[in-house]
Amino acid sequence: MVDQQGKPGCAGPLKIRAIEDGDAAGWDAFVFSHPGGTFFHRAGWRKIFQDVFHLDPRYLIAERGQEIVGILPIVLQRSLLFGTALLSSPFCVEGGPLSLDDEADAGLTSAALDLQRKAKAPYLEFRSRKATREGWTARKDLYAGFCRALSPDDAENLKAIPRKQRAVVRKTLESGLCSEANGDLAEVFHVYAESVRNLGTPVFPKRYFSALLGTFGKDCDTVTVKDGGVPVSAVLNFYHGDTVLPYYGGGTSLARRNGANDFLYWEVMRRAAARGCRKFDFGRSKSGTGAFAFKKNWGFVPEWLEYEYHFLPGHSMPDKNPLNPKYALLIGLWKKLPLPLANFLGPWLIRGLG
16 A cells, blocks of 8 residues: 655564454464554454444554564444544454554554545544544544552452442442453343343344453453342453453343442452452443542543544544434433344444444
């Protein structure tokens, strides 16, 4: 796609090309070696976007000679309801370009802009932790990430929770709740689906959860909390390096009566520490939401994510945010849908939200 002369002393000229099926191992090795690499940069997402959501991934590699010096996991998303967008990456907290130097970053960005023009995508979004591109629009007030250190000692992790929330967790430890890892996926999905329906949000297809577990193996698992043998709270977790990311979680209406959601995240914390994780990444949440407040109550400090946007002429910032007042009626109606109907319609809608 793009060829540029390499800097003096480099192995050769910079080349930007599309990923090929045989590149996955080299791609992931680069992600693990890069200080900015995350679970969301991994090559396995490409097939999930393609096979589960029927999106159009256009993953890019920057090379000098045979050496990967940059990667960009980018996806073309077309929706009758929500329009066309080029995202890096949909359904993920992060996914912006990773590179070893400015030239590789510029090459990947140039190739992405070229894709945007050819696809006539109104906007190109890089889900960056920190905005760096001059002339782009950065949104710094929508999502915040929550991450902190995790001790190998359970007592230390409990002590790190603020006093009021710690008392809630201690109470759940005496409530008779129990947890299990890698339990029945059908139970996990049922809990999650009920939870997001109650929030007025479309649910992902169950095959998405299956694909995540199948693609990422030991770096993806589930934890389910049961009350008297009944699943009431559950979460699907990601692992990257020494970090655990509880990502898709929720609880049924029964979870509110005995703190099952609080017990759930304590159990994730405890199990992750025993596994050797030393960071707990609570994912992103929108400002002004219950999830945002919940994470702060656990003692996590929000760090605003600075997503970057490039617009074609005549276009502006997308607003697919459920807090947008124009979606209030639809969200209210969605909350009242029978769960089987919500599970049938949800996957069709969610693929365009990202």
